[in-house]
Amino acid sequence: MPSSIKNIFKKGLNISISGSLWIESGTERFLGPGPVELLERISKTGSINQAAKQMGMSYQKAWRIVNTLNTQTAKPVVIVQTGGEKGGGSTISDEAKQLIKYHGQLRERFTAFLKKETIKLKK
């Protein structure tokens, strides 16, 4: 049996390569999986508040995410209305939808990378 990384570890352990991925500008990191899901739910519910509730997240945290996103983008990706009919609400821009799509594809490539490395490790 040729020396392999795999059998340095205890037998029976399910070793895998794992990681996380995000988009950042300078030190500010944003647009990981959480924010993307938030965008999707805002789009569906029309409300930051309800989107947050669905995710078991506080409104404050959701708002911070939205705010970070909006300050990093040329035009706000979440367009909000405070007050008004039904008290207000939020929708997401076309650019936001583009970002969601892009993020999904990026993530697919990343998980493929991880999978490949995990398989390679187990050889």
Added chain:
Amino acid sequence: MPSSIKNIFKKGLNISISGSLWIESGTERFLGPGPVELLERISKTGSINQAAKQMGMSYQKAWRIVNTLNTQTAKPVVIVQTGGEKGGGSTISDEAKQLIKYHGQLRERFTAFLKKETIKLKK
């Protein structure tokens, strides 16, 4: 100008894809960059204590890392001697050196992936 992800963001921001990577078994994650550097320094100094100091890390934390590694591997990767000449000391096994090498190569492939994605994003 065709619609591109890049110019959804504010002009002038240096957007990049970033991430982190580690090896894990079940829920236990280990062997990220920190532990690897620790192994290298233990190898050079012959002491967990000194290695930790060089990295500005507490001995306790270093020991926990070493302990986690040693309990995940078939044979201890850090072989320790408590007491004795000079009070004791630690060396690393050949397997540890293999792990260091493997991790370096893995990390190279990962940074290449990130770089590629960042470039693709900027097109």
Added chain:
DNA sequence: CGTCGTTATCTTTTGAATAATATAACGACT
């Protein structure tokens, strides 16, 4: 058997991120 610097643990403290609480502002509509 005393010395040495290290390994091995336990306990306490600190600090920072997260969550909870509270309150105000908003504006269409009746």
Added chain:
DNA sequence: AGTCGTTATATTATTCAAAAGATAACGACG
């Protein structure tokens, strides 16, 4: 003007992880 549910923001608690501190055990060697 009053109602509605939302957005906006500040303040206070809580939790949890990391750090710090303290103490004991270890064993070759003079």
